[in-house]
Amino acid sequence: MTSRRTVTLLDVARAAGVSKSTVSDALQGSGRVAEDTRRRVRDTADRLGYRPNSAAQRLRRASTGAIGLHLPRTATRLDYYMTLAFGAVTRAQEDGLDVVLLAPDGGAAGRLASRVDGLLVIDPEATDSAVPGLLDAGVPVVTGERYLGRAAAPAGAVVCDNAASLTALLDHVRECGARRPALLAPAGTSAWATALRATADAWGRTYGHEVAVRTVPFAATPDEAAQATMDLLAAEPAVDAVVCAPDGAAAGVLRAASRLGRTAGQDLLVASCVDSAALRACTPPVTAIDLRPDAYGRACAALLCDILAGRAGPETVRHHDWSLRVRVATSPGGPRRHSGQSEF
Numbered sequence: 113m114t115s116r117r118t119v120t121l122l123d124v125a126r127a128a129g130v131s132k133s134t135v136s137d138a139l140q141g142s143g144r145v146a147e148d149t150r151r152r153v154r155d156t157a158d159r160l161g162y163r164p165n166s167a168a169q170r171l172r173r174a175s176t177g178a179i180g181l182h183l184p185r186t187a188t189r190l191d192y193y194m195t196l197a198f199g200a201v202t203r204a205q206e207d208g209l210d211v212v213l214l215a216p217d218g219g220a221a222g223r224l225a226s227r228v229d230g231l232l233v234i235d236p237e238a239t240d241s242a243v244p245g246l247l248d249a250g251v252p253v254v255t256g257e258r259y260l261g262r263a264a265a266p267a268g269a270v271v272c273d274n275a276a277s278l279t280a281l282l283d284h285v286r287e288c289g290a291r292r293p294a295l296l297a298p299a300g301t302s303a304w305a306t307a308l309r310a311t312a313d314a315w316g317r318t319y320g321h322e323v324a325v326r327t328v329p330f331a332a333t334p335d336e337a338a339q340a341t342m343d344l345l346a347a348e349p350a351v352d353a354v355v356c357a358p359d360g361a362a363a364g365v366l367r368a369a370s371r372l373g374r375t376a377g378q379d380l381l382v383a384s385c386v387d388s389a390a391l392r393a394c395t396p397p398v399t400a401i402d403l404r405p406d407a408y409g410r411a412c413a414a415l416l417c418d419i420l421a422g423r424a425g426p427e428t429v430r431h432h433d434w435s436l437r438v439r440v441a442t443s444p445g446g447p448r449r450h451s452g453q454s455e456f
Contacts, residue, residue, distance in 0.1 A: 119162040128156040178210040179416055180228040182246055184235050184302075185216045186331035191388050192359040192405045193234065196256070199409025200232060207417040216242070230416045232256065233266070238301035252426075254416040256408065257303040267419050268428040270411045274307040275314075277401045278385060280436050281355050282315045282323065284399070285381045288442050290353035293381075294324035296332070296340055296365070298357045305330060308357055308385060324348050328358060337364030338371075345372055353381035353442070360390045362398045366441070382441040396440035408432050 125132045130153060138145045138153035145153075181200060187193035201211045212228055234256035236243045244263035247253050252267040257274075259266060278295075285293050295312045298305040312323040328340050337356055341364065345351055354369075356362040362384040366376050374380040377396050384391055387400035411432050418424035 119157075119160045121162075124153065124157045124160060124162050127160060128153050175229050176227060177208065178212050178228050179204055179413070179420075180212045180214045180231045182214045182231060182233045182236075182242070183216075184237070184330065186329075187234075190331055190359045191390070192386055192403070195405040196234065196409035196412075199406035200413040201409075202406075203410040203413035204417065207421070209417065211413075214246075230254070230267075230420050232412050232416055233259070234412070235302045235304055236261070238262075252416065252419045254412055254419065256412045260301060260303055260306060265427070267426045268415045268424065268430070270408065270415055270430045270432055271303070272403060272408075272432050272434055274304050274385075275311040277403075277434050277436070278308050278311045278355070279315055281383050281385065281399070281401065282312070282319075284436065284438065285353040285355070285383060285442055286319065286321060288353075288381055290381050291321055292324065292348070292350045293321065293353040293355060294326065294344055294348070294351045296328045296337055296344075296354065296356045296358070296361070297325050298330045298332075299327050300330045302330070305357075324351055328356075328361070330358065332356075332358040332361045332364075334361055334364030334367065337361035338368040339364075341365045341368035342371065345369075345374070352379065353383070355383045355385065357385040359386040360384075360388045362391055362400070362441075363394055366394055366396075366398070376441045377443070387437055392439070394441070399439045399442040400437050402435040402437050404432070404434065 121132050121135050125135045128135065130149065134145060134149065135153050138150040139157060181197060183193050183197065204211050228251060230252040231246055231249065232254055233243060233246055236255055236259045238261035243259065243261060247264045247266060254268045254270065255266045256270055258269055258271055282293055297309045297312065309325065312325050316322040324344065326340050326344050328336055341354060354365050356365050362382055365382050369376050369380045369382065376382045382398055384398050384400040387402040391398040391400050411430060415424060415428060415430055419428065
């Protein structure tokens with residue numbers, strides 16, 4: 113049995129009727145190649161089964177074959193970020209890239225440029241001292257959500273319409289009869305946290321149903337959410353719906369409701385801005401926004417891979433969809449699903 117011969121750049125060039133250098137430029141997204149020629153070369157390469165030698169490519173362009181991933185400091189105990197990270201790893205591997213998880217302080221920017229080809233910075237805080245160094249590390253940076261700080265702009269971003277998702281939750285509890293909703297809002301200066309706090313205020317003014325806002329840690333635990341809910345309901349017993357922002361913390365809202373003799377899904381509606389397995393397993397299951405973290409991680413890595421390969425230009429912004437998962441904690445009649453889409 114003979115092994116199949118490896119298809120080379122020269123084979124693709126001969127089949128496509130162009131030079132070897134044109135094939136190289138077309139496949140890497142570089143050089144001045146007409147779009148119809150670029151498409152013809154790529155179609156020919158696919159038809160012949162051409163596979164680039166990733167090791168040789170990295171040597172030619174001094175590439176490390178890896179990208180860095182910077183997560184919020186509290187990420188290691190949140191399911192959302194771990195799922196997102198695995199999604200990013202899976203997508204990066206499709207382009208032959210490894211993913212290096214960076215230390216929370218970001219490390220020295222000068223050394224980063226020699227260790228990775230690009231960076232993913234997820235939910236960057238405007239006040240995070242590490243982020244400006246990451247943005248100035250000399251490699252392309254893609255952020256998950258916009259960066260609101262004053263440092264250099266990233267090469268690209270993948271964003272959700274977080275205002276729309278919270279509006280959908282507040283509209284839902286209002287439709288279910290709530291007239292005094294509250295939000296356990298995340299602290300911090302990330303685009304997500306900032307959007308949720310602003311949206312709660314705007315929604316209250318629009319609908320004439322003031323949202324009682326209490327600030328909790330960005331990664332509040334169920335215990336912290338329970339204490340915040342106890343304090344909230346003691347101060348404002350008329351509150352009839354609690355929307356909890358942090359991942360998984362809404363389980364604490366249920367615990368507080370039970371201690372105070374409130375019934376979730378009836379005289380106190382409970383919802384979360386982030387879905388998780390823990391919320392689906394609660395009694396009762398909690399209505400939540402499904403941010404699809406695996407797909408989100410994949411989308412962030414895909415954009416960085418496209419920028420590195422020349423398939424996307426700088427300042428590219430892509431939008432990521434979410435879904436509202438309606439469950440018993442706001443709707444005793446049973447679970448439903450509503451799709452949401454980021455639109456700007």
